[in-house]
Amino acid sequence: MNNRFIRIVFVVLFVFGLTGRNHVFAETVGGKGHQHENMQYMPSMSEEETVASIKTEPEHITAGTPATIVSSIKDRQERPITDLTVHHDRLVHVVIASQDFSVFAHIHPEDFGSVTSEMKKTAQYPVKYTFPKAGRYIVGIDYAVKERPVSKHFSVHVAGGPEMGSPKKDMEREKRFGDLDVRFSPVQEHITAGKEVKLSYLFRKNGKAVTDLEPYLSAPMHLAIISGDLTRFMHTHGEIPGEAPMGHAEHMHMTVPKQFGPQIDVHVVFPAKGLYQIFGQVGYQGKVILTSFMVEVE
Numbered sequence: 001m002n003n004r005f006i007r008i009v010f011v012v013l014f015v016f017g018l019t020g021r022n023h024v025f026a027e028t029v030g031g032k033g034h035q036h037e038n039m040q041y042m043p044s045m046s047e048e049e050t051v052a053s054i055k056t057e058p059e060h061i062t063a064g065t066p067a068t069i070v071s072s073i074k075d076r077q078e079r080p081i082t083d084l085t086v087h088h089d090r091l092v093h094v095v096i097a098s099q100d101f102s103v104f105a106h107i108h109p110e111d112f113g114s115v116t117s118e119m120k121k122t123a124q125y126p127v128k129y130t131f132p133k134a135g136r137y138i139v140g141i142d143y144a145v146k147e148r149p150v151s152k153h154f155s156v157h158v159a160g161g162p163e164m165g166s167p168k169k170d171m172e173r174e175k176r177f178g179d180l181d182v183r184f185s186p187v188q189e190h191i192t193a194g195k196e197v198k199l200s201y202l203f204r205k206n207g208k209a210v211t212d213l214e215p216y217l218s219a220p221m222h223l224a225i226i227s228g229d230l231t232r233f234m235h236t237h238g239e240i241p242g243e244a245p246m247g248h249a250e251h252m253h254m255t256v257p258k259q260f261g262p263q264i265d266v267h268v269v270f271p272a273k274g275l276y277q278i279f280g281q282v283g284y285q286g287k288v289i290l291t292s293f294m295v296e297v298e
């Protein structure tokens with residue numbers, strides 16, 4: 001009797017541990033295989049109960065010409081989802097990156113004025129963006145339905161010129177971004193697909209540890225992790241070492257100290273082997289510092 005009880009507890013803990021640690025992985029699988037070129041409300045279906053799509057205005061985008069990207073979020077019966085949950089201070093997060101990883105943007109409908117009741121009623125959320133170079137881009141969108149975060153991604157082709165460069169392998173681990181010197185260190189020497197790894201960021205300014213980093217959109221750090229072939233997109237958040245790590249549900253109501261540093265950790269499960277670019281955004285002196293590093297996953 002006693003023995004059986006212990007076994008049941010073990011099984012429950014094991015299952016809980018698996019689902020808790022692999023949430024990023026699950027999202028990526030959910031969004032996989034639904035990329036579209038020049039989409040016109042082409043839906044991205046998954047096991048989830050929501051169907052997200054994007055359309056662009058104009059439909060065919062040219063580098064240097066302003067475009068509007070409209071995210072549309074519906075349920076399986078094609079009805080607009082009118083009650084998105086605000087997560088990380090915004091209704092919809094739109095992440096844009098070029099395949100050569102020289103271009104990155106993280107924007108929101110709220111950045112262009114207030115969200116109208118018409119947007120909420122139709123669940124269509126526009127953002128404006130001018131793609132600077134021609135070539136392939138990934139557009140990732142994040143939103144939350146009933147407190148549950150959902151992440152989808154799409155592929156967009158931009159015509160015209162100048163062409164973006166070809167992707168380069170860049171394993172530099174110390175770089176300067178704005179005023180800050182950033183050391184990026186994957187804790188494990190070799191990163192293996194499917195296994196959780198810890199990535200650490202250390203921030204210095206003029207040789208001194210930076211202890212006054214600031215939250216950005218209610219997280220110590222926002223990260224967009226994108227595979228070199230643009231087929232995988234993960235949006236995750238940094239943690240302050242020593243603070244209790246939070247599950248996804250708790251991310252919705254994260255409390256972040258007003259100031260922290262110099263270290264930020266991130267726990268990630270990479271879904272497959274290959275090169276990934278990791279864009280990390282952190283607040284500093286009222287601005288957002290964008291960091292960019294590459295890892296190779298075996």
Ligand SMILES: [Cu+2]
Pocket residue numbers: 088090092093094106107108217
């Ligand atoms: Cu955002």
